[in-house]
Amino acid sequence: MSEAGHSASGEADYDAIVVGAGFAGAVAARELAAQGRRVLVLEARDRIGGRTMVGTFMGRRIELGGAGVHWVQPHLFAEMQRYGFGFHEAPLANLDKAYMMLSDGRVLDVPPDTFDREYNAAFDRFCARSRELFPRPYAPLDNPEVLALDAVSAHEHLHSLGLNELQRASMNAELTLYGGAPTTELSYPSFVKFHALASWDTYTFTDSEKRYHVAGGTHALCEAILADARADVRLGAEVASVAQGEAGVVLTLASGARFSASIAVLTLPTKVYPDVAFEPPLSAEKQRFIENAEMCDGAELYVHVRQNLGNTFAFCDDPNPFNAIQTFAYGPELGTLLKITLGRQSLIDIEDIDAVAAEIRKVHHDAEVLSIAPYNWARDRFTKTAWSSYRKGWFSQYKAMAAPEGRLLFAGSATADGWHEYIDGAVESGIRAAREARRFFENPG
Numbered sequence: 106m107s108e109a110g111h112s113a114s115g116e117a118d119y120d121a122i123v124v125g126a127g128f129a130g131a132v133a134a135r136e137l138a139a140q141g142r143r144v145l146v147l148e149a150r151d152r153i154g155g156r157t158m159v160g161t162f163m164g165r166r167i168e169l170g171g172a173g174v175h176w177v178q179p180h181l182f183a184e185m186q187r188y189g190f191g192f193h194e195a196p197l198a199n200l201d202k203a204y205m206m207l208s209d210g211r212v213l214d215v216p217p218d219t220f221d222r223e224y225n226a227a228f229d230r231f232c233a234r235s236r237e238l239f240p241r242p243y244a245p246l247d248n249p250e251v252l253a254l255d256a257v258s259a260h261e262h263l264h265s266l267g268l269n270e271l272q273r274a275s276m277n278a279e280l281t282l283y284g285g286a287p288t289t290e291l292s293y294p295s296f297v298k299f300h301a302l303a304s305w306d307t308y309t310f311t312d313s314e315k316r317y318h319v320a321g322g323t324h325a326l327c328e329a330i331l332a333d334a335r336a337d338v339r340l341g342a343e344v345a346s347v348a349q350g351e352a353g354v355v356l357t358l359a360s361g362a363r364f365s366a367s368i369a370v371l372t373l374p375t376k377v378y379p380d381v382a383f384e385p386p387l388s389a390e391k392q393r394f395i396e397n398a399e400m401c402d403g404a405e406l407y408v409h410v411r412q413n414l415g416n417t418f419a420f421c422d423d424p425n426p427f428n429a430i431q432t433f434a435y436g437p438e439l440g441t442l443l444k445i446t447l448g449r450q451s452l453i454d455i456e457d458i459d460a461v462a463a464e465i466r467k468v469h470h471d472a473e474v475l476s477i478a479p480y481n482w483a484r485d486r487f488t489k490t491a492w493s494s495y496r497k498g499w500f501s502q503y504k505a506m507a508a509p510e511g512r513l514l515f516a517g518s519a520t521a522d523g524w525h526e527y528i529d530g531a532v533e534s535g536i537r538a539a540r541e542a543r544r545f546f547e548n549p550g
């Protein structure tokens with residue numbers, strides 16, 4: 106290569122290189138190929154799917170990353186429709202038991218109807234202004250008041266509402282889970298936007314986060330999208346540097362291999378960008394966003410318990426390490442599989458079965474934990490954060506991360522206008538980046 110983007114013959118290897126084969130990358134690759142472009146996908150891992158990951162536990166398929174999906178997530182739903190994927194319903198509805206672990210460790214055994222009513226009341230109050238603040242949720246910064254409120258933390262807003270103990274604790278557990286950090290850090294309007302996206306309706310929102318999975322698994326859906334791209338895909342291809350010049354881009358892998366193209370679409374999780382060398386460096390605005398905006402310290406864990414606990418749900422308020430403990434499957438022979446979501450994995454070692462069992466027994470006193478299936482996203486070097494959550498003051502800056510820089514286009518769920526903590530946001534961002542690419546190719550100047 107003599108100059109960024111040119112091989113010795115002067116021909117770039119590809120029209121576009123997509124970095125990352127999660128949902129954002131798979132969709133961007135397919136859309137670029139549909140435009141007639143020659144596309145290469147470079148993925149650091151030896152699998153596709155990124156922050157969606159399917160495993161098996163006790164003979165069942167489990168989603169260790171992004172899983173909850175809903176038809177109010179239009180980009181993802183369109184993909185499910187296109188490739189013929191339906192919805193698989195997780196237990197959640199018709200709970201036998203509901204629990205609330207308060208911040209001091211006390212556990213309330215709450216009748217499920219009361220739990221639902223109080224939690225929904227808290228949610229309604231927290232998001233009471235969602236329609237007013239986000240009349241068009243896909244243009245989330247149109248209302249100038251959102252920009253001002255971005256400096257307000259979820260904690261500050263929650264404590265201004267005069268809620269009762271159960272309402273405040275359940276809502277704080279939910280917000281800790283979403284923020285992946287203490288709620289004093291989470292941007293208040295960034296969370297309210299999700300309520301607006303769920304048609305300004307609390308029940309629909311709750312269904313959208315916990316109730317439905319992709320039947321057949323997220324992996325199969327991601328595979329279907331990527332197969333449709335008919336792109337060259339290289340797994341185990343960790344991009345170490347990205348150089349752009351007048352003629353194109355050159356991406357160099359950790360192995361030393363180099364590929365050139367006219368443009369690159371980057372879909373890296375935000376916190377991973379500092380591990381890639383950019384020449385010239387990324388803009389100061391982007392670098393500030395990368396350093397400051399995201400904070401999610403989350404992880405996911407499945408637990409097999411000998412006893413049949415029935416259909417249960419527990420919220421655990423910060424600083425208890427598990428924020429949500431939900432029955433995933435149960436029966437007389439199986440016992441119970443619990444799915445646990447943690448906003449703050451650093452509060453516990455999720456690979457330590459004794460520590461996990463002790464925590465479970467605070468809610469389910471006699472539970473005998475037989476085995477666990479943890480995955481720690483915050484410690485995964487190709488993720489570093491779990492889902493994308495915005496620190497207060499940084500939600501209003503997300504467009505800095507999405508903005509193209511020369512021949513580099515940026516996708517990934519954190520850059521989405523809509524469901525930024527979700528698979529839907531990843532799909533949305535891949536479509537947007539491909540649209541930007543089309544504009545670039547039509548008018549390269």
Ligand SMILES: Cc1cc2nc3c(=O)[nH]c(=O)nc-3n(C[C@H](O)[C@H](O)[C@H](O)COP(=O)(O)OP(=O)(O)OC[C@H]3O[C@@H](n4cnc5c(N)ncnc54)[C@H](O)[C@@H]3O)c2cc1C
Nearest residue numbers: 125127128129149155156171172173344517518527528531
């Ligand atoms: C535990 C957990 C629970 C979640 N729950 C939900 C949920 O219920 N519902 C929902 O919709 N969403 C959920 N999410 C969020 C959702 O999974 C993500 O928003 C979405 O999958 C992100 O997709 P992406 O393509 O933007 O990024 P990613 O999926 O992270 O894709 C980025 C890709 O880039 C690759 N990469 C990184 N560095 C390099 C490099 N140097 N070179 C080449 N490749 C590289 C990574 O390996 C990865 O494959 C959850 C996420 C987690 C972790």
